[in-house]
Structure formats: structure tokens, C-alpha cells
Amino acid sequence: MPIGPTCIFFMNISLSITDLPSVLEINLVLSLVFFILAISVISLILYLRVHKNISNHRKDKLDILLIDFINNYLFNDDFDKSNEMVNFKNKHLKTTLDKQVATKQILVFAENLKGESSAVIKEIFYGYGLYDFLIQDLTNKAWFRKARALNVAYQLALNLPSSLVDSLINAKNKDVRQQAFFYFLHRSTDNPLGFLDKVTTPLTLWEQIHIENGLKSYEGETPDFSNWINHELISVRVFSMKMIADYNQYEHTPILLEFLNHKEHEIRLQAIISLRKMEAPEMIPTLIKKFSRESIQIKQEIFKTIGRIGHVEDLKCLAPYIQQEDTVLKVEYLKIARHFNPRISAEKIDEFRNITL
Amino acid sequence: MNFNLFEFIDIASLLFLTYGLIIISGYIFLALFSFLELRDYKRKYNFRDEVPLLQSSHLPKISVLAPAYNEEANVIENVRSLLTLDYPSFEIVIINDGSSDNTLQSLISTFDLYLDDVLYFPHIHTKNVRGIYSSKQQSYKNLKVIDKENGGKADALNTGVNCCSHDIICCIDVDCILERDALLKLVKPFLNNDKKVIASGGIIRVANSCIIEDGRIIEVRLPDTFLARAQILEYFRAFLMGRMAWSRVDGLLLISGAFGMFDKKTVIESGGYNPNTVGEDMELLVRMRRLMRDKKIPYTVSFVPDPLCWTEVPQSWKVLYRQRNRWTRGTIETLGLHKGLLFNPKYGVLGMLSTPYWMFFEWFAPLIEFAGIIFLILMFLFGQLNLHVFLIFFGVVYTFSILFSITALFFEEFSFQQYKKPKYMVRLLRTAFLEPLLYHPFVMWAAVKGNIDLILGKTSWGKMTRTGLSNPSKTKPK
Numbered sequence: 001m002p003i004g005p006t007c008i009f010f011m012n013i014s015l016s017i018t019d020l021p022s023v024l025e026i027n028l029v030l031s032l033v034f035f036i037l038a039i040s041v042i043s044l045i046l047y048l049r050v051h052k053n054i055s056n057h058r059k060d061k062l063d064i065l066l067i068d069f070i071n072n073y074l075f076n077d078d079f080d081k082s083n084e085m086v087n088f089k090n091k092h093l094k095t096t097l098d099k100q101v102a103t104k105q106i107l108v109f110a111e112n113l114k115g116e117s118s119a120v121i122k123e124i125f126y127g128y129g130l131y132d133f134l135i136q137d138l139t140n141k142a143w144f145r146k147a148r149a150l151n152v153a154y155q156l157a158l159n160l161p162s163s164l165v166d167s168l169i170n171a172k173n174k175d176v177r178q179q180a181f182f183y184f185l186h187r188s189t190d191n192p193l194g195f196l197d198k199v200t201t202p203l204t205l206w207e208q209i210h211i212e213n214g215l216k217s218y219e220g221e222t223p224d225f226s227n228w229i230n231h232e233l234i235s236v237r238v239f240s241m242k243m244i245a246d247y248n249q250y251e252h253t254p255i256l257l258e259f260l261n262h263k264e265h266e267i268r269l270q271a272i273i274s275l276r277k278m279e280a281p282e283m284i285p286t287l288i289k290k291f292s293r294e295s296i297q298i299k300q301e302i303f304k305t306i307g308r309i310g311h312v313e314d315l316k317c318l319a320p321y322i323q324q325e326d327t328v329l330k331v332e333y334l335k336i337a338r339h340f341n342p343r344i345s346a347e348k349i350d351e352f353r354n355i356t357l
Numbered sequence: 358m359n360f361n362l363f364e365f366i367d368i369a370s371l372l373f374l375t376y377g378l379i380i381i382s383g384y385i386f387l388a389l390f391s392f393l394e395l396r397d398y399k400r401k402y403n404f405r406d407e408v409p410l411l412q413s414s415h416l417p418k419i420s421v422l423a424p425a426y427n428e429e430a431n432v433i434e435n436v437r438s439l440l441t442l443d444y445p446s447f448e449i450v451i452i453n454d455g456s457s458d459n460t461l462q463s464l465i466s467t468f469d470l471y472l473d474d475v476l477y478f479p480h481i482h483t484k485n486v487r488g489i490y491s492s493k494q495q496s497y498k499n500l501k502v503i504d505k506e507n508g509g510k511a512d513a514l515n516t517g518v519n520c521c522s523h524d525i526i527c528c529i530d531v532d533c534i535l536e537r538d539a540l541l542k543l544v545k546p547f548l549n550n551d552k553k554v555i556a557s558g559g560i561i562r563v564a565n566s567c568i569i570e571d572g573r574i575i576e577v578r579l580p581d582t583f584l585a586r587a588q589i590l591e592y593f594r595a596f597l598m599g600r601m602a603w604s605r606v607d608g609l610l611l612i613s614g615a616f617g618m619f620d621k622k623t624v625i626e627s628g629g630y631n632p633n634t635v636g637e638d639m640e641l642l643v644r645m646r647r648l649m650r651d652k653k654i655p656y657t658v659s660f661v662p663d664p665l666c667w668t669e670v671p672q673s674w675k676v677l678y679r680q681r682n683r684w685t686r687g688t689i690e691t692l693g694l695h696k697g698l699l700f701n702p703k704y705g706v707l708g709m710l711s712t713p714y715w716m717f718f719e720w721f722a723p724l725i726e727f728a729g730i731i732f733l734i735l736m737f738l739f740g741q742l743n744l745h746v747f748l749i750f751f752g753v754v755y756t757f758s759i760l761f762s763i764t765a766l767f768f769e770e771f772s773f774q775q776y777k778k779p780k781y782m783v784r785l786l787r788t789a790f791l792e793p794l795l796y797h798p799f800v801m802w803a804a805v806k807g808n809i810d811l812i813l814g815k816t817s818w819g820k821m822t823r824t825g826l827s828n829p830s831k832t833k834p835k
Contacts, residue, residue: 027753034756041763144400206549331478
């Protein structure tokens with residue numbers, strides 16, 4: 001199309017646009033805004049892709065340099081450690097990304113090296129000035145930077161100022177709180193669960209599992225879990241009861257037996273589960289005695305317990321306490337009855353009314 | 358007469374504009390909340406290592422329920438894949454929903470099953486159970502197969518709920534491909550929450566054209582067909598923007614039937630899946646939420662942003678039409694059954710935001726769009742259609758559609774970046790430009806037809822034929 005007529009065409013359009021009713025004018029403006037935004041988002045996608053590629057390329061390059069440097073530092077006797085360290089730091093660790101990459105690489109080495117080498121890895125960490133970087137993260141307001149700092153600190157077995165870490169045990173953000181737990185657990189030399197004394201927020205099951213997992217790699221003496229059995233938080237008490245069973249601390253069986261009569265439902269429930277795990281048949285008379293007053297959940301645990309460590313006579317003692325309409329419990333009862341006598345068929349459920357109230 | 362027509366056009370235009378502005382504002386909020394959620398997810402991802410937790414004996418046991426209807430061709434491979442999930446304690450419950458092919462026989466012979474006299478309590482009424490099978494082999498001891506009379510997906514899942522052993526259930530489509538750590542990631546919200554978690558769901562991804570080996574996705578590829586690519590964009594919009602945002606405000610109304618985890622007790626207490634609706638997944642969650650609200654129990658529904666489940670999307674227009682028609686009917690049925698929630702402050706976000714959103718944006722949107730098209734045709738027929746007016750209206754709808762899809766693409770790029778090759782991104786961008794013209798009108802028509810079918814009393818699911826997730830590298834030379 002020649003230039004002259006094209007200009008006239010567009011001028012006509014623009015003239016007719018100014019004559020448009022307001023509804024259409026708004027629509028036209030919106031179309032333009034959306035179009036510009038769409039182009040901007042496409043540009044953003046392209047930028048993100050290019051930026052990710054560039055930073056990945058940089059990370060890969062820096063990783064190679066770091067691996068080379070750390071290997072030399074660890075194994076090359078002719079390596080001029082102090083000078084090379086300064087050179088490397090000034091030349092390659094300028095940006096936050098560089099420091100993050102270096103920290104990650106050091107963590108990889110730390111995971112694979114033990115003993116003296118692991119102390120040298122820490123030396124490199126300090127030499128790179130990454131400890132200051134970590135403290136910066138820890139004092140930052142952003143929760144994810146705090147959590148990241150704690151994570152690095154416990155993985156590298158670094159000591160952090162208690163003034164900065166103590167309060168994080170009860171941090172509002174769950175991830176920070178969890179990383180603080182792991183930090184204290186891994187950094188402790190004699191009391192890995194000491195931080196539980198300061199905990200004021202209930203432990204979630206996920207946190208309990210993480211702590212349990214952290215304890216597996218703890219090299220010191222196994223803690224006496226009864227220390228937290230009277231903690232003000234029920235979740236901490238439940239956790240310590242679980243650990244008593246997991247670590248077979250049979251000396252605490254009497255305390256768990258007492259807990260069968262505890263006023264808190266969760267504690268009674270966990271006491272039964274822990275005692276069952278510890279194969280403590282002495283709890284069965286108490287369970288039979290309390291059966292009729294318990295919740296369905298506890299009743300089901302009682303059935304399981306009798307099935308695991310009790311006798312068929314114990315089970316029969318419970319039958320009179322099962323209400324006729326309590327069909328769920330009847331099925332649970334019969335499951336255990338069948339466990340004791342595998343010949344009982346499903347049809348026996350019809351005969352159940354003979355043995356209940 | 359002419360004056361009245363102009364007045365009518367003005368009023369209609371204003372109404373469409375107002376609706377459009379509300380929808381646009383809604384989507385902008387969704388995008389904003391999703392972005393915040395994705396950002397937090399990315400930040401958490403940097404320092405979590407959950408693999409060692411798989412050794413814990415304190416993780417709750419999970420029952421994975423998978424209904425199977427005429428799945429003879431793939432069921433064995435799918436069950437084998439499920440049996441290798443990374444989780445310390447779980448059972449797989451396959452519910453053979455009265456298949457007319459050899460699904461049951463294949464399972465019996467492959468897994469060495471025998472008729473087990475399992476005791477269970479039928480909490481929820483279901484069709485007759487013919488038998489429950491267990492394996493004689495120790496390696497398949499966590500596999501249970503239930504054979505029952507045909508009653509539909511909801512009925513099959515209810516049977517699974519009745520017969521399964523554990524307190525947390527994970528309901529899946531048997532042909533879905535789960536990531537190895539899917540159960541651990543989906544169960545996490547149940548364990549790491551101050552409130553009671555009644556359900557959690559994850560992002561569903563499109564598996565068409567992906568390279569699959571031993572029931573696992575080993576390479577993510579972009580499908581060759583436009584139809585599948587358009588659905589990828591749709592899934593990005595639905596999961597990365599929609600559900601992420603609703604999860605942030607605790608307003609999720611739907612956990613996909615393809616992959617969701619539930620608290621069994623709450624499911625039973627709510628009465629289980631409703632076999633009288635074709636949108637049983639959404640209906641169950643709404644009922645569960647309602648129950649918790651009515652009982653004044655603090656609760657939440659969680660959403661995990663990780664891509665944990667891969668599914669095959671319809672490859673033909675016919676199957677897609679049936680699927681969307683059914684989804685629409687399911688949505689309307691659920692909204693109808695729970696109309697008491699609408700603008701009811703007693704239900705909080707659920708009543709004041711989620712339900713109105715689903716009604717106005719999910720149910721009404723295709724109807725209003727369709728009405729808009731009819732309006733344009735009428736204007737054209739009456740000689741009132743001005744080309745400028747048409748182009749401007751079309752322009753605003755079209756540019757917003759592509760903006761929304763491209764924003765979803767940006768979220769994918771920002772978060773997971775599953776489609777790594779640059780050519781994939783270019784093709785997805787091209788699809789985003791074509792989708793509002795070629796794909797969207799079809800989906801809109803399927804939804805409109807869903808409304809009509811519901812009024813006409815259609816209640817069937819519609820046959821969902823799948824081409825199967827074959828490995829492209831094996832079927833096609835590179």
C-alpha cells in the first residue's frame with residue numbers, strides 16, 4: 001500500500017475513534033493496555049529465560065572454579081592457600097549470586113567429607129567471607145533468608161551468636177522455626193533436644209518427624225526423653241512419648257502407664273501406642289477397665305493393642321461394652337477376633353449380637 | 358423503534374463491559390495471589406530436603422484408591438508404577454467398577470490374587486461388592502483389588518473408602534502418572550498445619566507426548582497437536598493461576614479427581630462421593646468444607662504447587678467436547694446442591710468469594726459470552742453492526758485472553774520451567790495467540806451445551822476414550 005493512502009486510512013480511523021461513544025472508547029483503551037501488557041509479559045518471559053540461562057552458565061563456570069579451588073586447597077601441598085584465597089574471593093565472589101553458589105558448593109563438599117577435611121571446608125567458608133554473608137542473611141527481615149542462613153549453619157556445623165538464633169525457636173514463620181530446631185539439634189554436644197525447653201509454639205507432626213530424623217544422625221548420647229514428658233505443650237509431651245518407645249527407654253514405662261489415666265485425650269492415645277510398641281502387656285487390665293469410657297479412636301487402639309500383645313480372653317472382656325448399634329466397633333472387634341482365630345468368617349458378624357449388650 | 362434499539366444496544370454494551378471489567382479484576386487478583394504463592398514456594402524450595410523423612414515410622418499410612426473401568430490395556434503397568442511410589446507405608450486399592458473387559462482377570466493372574474474374606478464396615482452405601490482380593494506374594498502385600506458391580510466413579514471411590522485400611526486416602530485416576538515422591542509431598546500439609554487439613558491437591562500436568570519409562574516421566578515434551586497444547590495453556594491458567602490463588606485465601610472448591618488426598622473420617626462424615634452428580638470431586642470438597650463450617654471446626658484445604666501428577670488430556674475434539682460438557686454439568690450440579698453457600702457470610706471466603714466466583718466466572722461466563730455472540734449476530738442481521746464497534750469489542754476480549762494465557766506461561770517460566778527447549782516456548786506463545794480463536798469458542802460451546810443437556814436431564818459421563826500414553830521415542834524415530 002502506498003504511503004499517502006495509508007496515512008489517510010489511519011487518519012480516518014483516528015478521527016472516527018474520537019467520535020466513538022465512551023463505552024467503546026474505554027474498550028479501545030483497554031485493548032491497547034492489554035496488548036501492551038501482553039507484549040511486556042512476553043518480553044519478561046524472554047528476559048527470564050535469557051537471565052536464567054546466563055545465571056546458569058555463570059553458576060556452572062563458577063562451580064568449576066570452586067571445585068578446582070577447593071580440591072587444590074584440600075589436597076595440593078604447593079597451593080598458596082592464603083594468597084589464592086584472597087585472589088579468588090576478590091575475583092570471583094563479588095555478587096550475592098556468587099556467594100550463594102559458593103555456599104552451595106561448600107555444602108556439597110561438606111556432605112561428602114568427614115573429619116579433618118570437613119574442618120578445612122569450614123576454613124574455606126570463613127576464608128571466602130561467607131560467614132559475614134550468612135550473618136547478613138540471619139539479620140535480614142526476610143524469612144527465607146533467615147531460614148537459609150540457619151540451614152547452612154547447621155549443615156556446616158557453624159556456631160551462630162545465640163542472641164540472633166534463640167528467638168527464632170518461636171519465630172512466626174514455620175520454616176524459620178523448623179530450621180532453628182535443626183540448628184540447635186545439630187549444634188548441640190550434650191543436649192540435642194534442649195531447645196524444646198524454650199519452645200512455646202506447638203510442634204506439628206511434620207516438625208516431630210524432622211526432629212526424629214535429625215536425632216538419627218546425632219552422634220552424642222541419646223537424650224533421656226522423659227525430660228520433656230511433662231512439658232507444658234501437649235505436642236512436645238506426645239513427641240517425647242513417641243521417642244521413648246522408638247528408643248526403647250523401658251525405664252519410663254511406669255510414667256507411660258500413669259498416662260493411661262491422663263485427662264488429655266491425645267496423651268492417653270499416645271501412651272497406648274507407645275506402650276504397645278514397647279510391648280508392655282501390663283497396660284491391658286487398665287485398658288479393659290477404661291474401655292467403655294474412651295473415645296472410638298482410643299477404643300480402636302485398644303483393639304489393636306490386644307491384637308498385638310493381648311489374648312483372646314482380653315478381647316472377650318471388651319465385648320459386653322460394645323453397644324449393639326456400634327457397628328464400626330463390632331467390625332474392629334471381629335477383625336481382632338479373626339486375628340486370634342483366622343477361621344472366623346465374615347458371616348459371624350450376624351452372630352455378634354449374642355456376645356454384646 | 359430505532360431509538361429503542363440504540364438504547365438497548367447501549368445498555369447491553371454497558372452490561373457486557375461491566376461484566377468484563379469484573380472478570381478482568383478477578384483475574385488480576387488471581388494472578389497477583391498466585392504470584393505471591395509461587396514466590397513463597399520457590400523460596401522454600403531452596404532449603405528443604407525431605408527424602409530422609411521417608412525412613413520415619415511416624416509418617417501416617419495412606420490408602421491410594423484408584424477406580425478402574427475397562428482398563429485392561431494399561432491397568433497392570435499402572436499398578437506396577439503405583440507400587441513403586443516412594444513412601445514408607447501405603448496400600449494400593451484398585452476398585453474394578455464392573456468392567457466388561459478382562460481388567461479383573463489380568464490383575465488376578467499378574468499379581469497372584471486370591472479372594473480374601475476381608476472384614477469392613479460399609480460406612481457409605483454403595484453397589485454390591487463381589488469380592489476383595491489380596492496377593493499371595495509378599496512383594497504385593499500392599500495391593501488390594503475390589504471387584505464390584507458397576508456404579509460409576511463416585512460409587513467405586515466410596516467402595517474404596519469403605520474397604521481401605523488407613524485414615525488418609527489418596528484418590529487418583531488409575532491411568533495417571535505420579536511422581537515418586539507424590540505421596541510424601543501431598544501428605545505434608547496434613548502434618549504441617551495448625552488447623553485440621555481435610556484435603557490437599559496438587560498440580561496436574563499434561564503427559565501427552567512426554568517420554569515415559571517404567572511408568573515415570575523421564576522427559577517432558579510439548580505435544581505436537583494444537584488441541585493438546587491449548588489444554589496445556591488451560592492447565593497452566595487453572596492450576597498455576599487459579600488454584601494457587603484460591604489456596605492462598607483458603608477458598609479452594611475443587612481438588613481434581615485425578616489426584617487428591619483426603620481425611621477419611623471427614624469424607625465418611627460428609628457422606629462420601631455423591632454418585633448422582635458428574636462433578637463428584639468438586640461436590641465432595643464443597644460438602645466437606647460445609648460440614649466443617651457447620652460444626653465450627655477450624656480447618657483448611659491445602660494445595661501443593663509441585664507438579665506431582667501427569668495425565669493424558671483428550672486428543673480429539675469429540676472427547677474434549679464430552680469432557681467439558683460433563684465438567685459444566687458437574688459445576689452446575691454442585692452449585693445447585695450447595696446454593697445455600699452463595700453470598701452467605703456464615704461460610705466466610707467460601708460463601709462470599711469462592712461460590713460467587715464459580716457461579717459468575719465458571720458457570721455464567723460461557724453463557725454470557727455466548728449471549729454476546731448472539732447479540733453481535735442480531736446486530737449484524739438488523740444492520741446495526743458497526744465494523745469499528747465489532748473490532749473494538751473483539752479486540753478487548755482477544756487481547757485480554759492472550760494476556761491471561763501469557764501471564765500463565767510467565768508463571769510456568771518463573772516457577773517450574775518444565776518446557777525447557779526454546780522452541781517449546783515459541784510454540785506455546787503461538788498457541789496462546791491462536792487459542793482464543795480456535796480452541797476457546799469450542800470449549801465455550803461445549804459448556805453452553807452442558808447447560809442445555811443438564812436442563813434436558815442428561816446425567817451420563819460420556820465415553821472418555823484415550824489414545825494411551827505411549828512412548829514417542831519408541832513409536833516414532835527421532
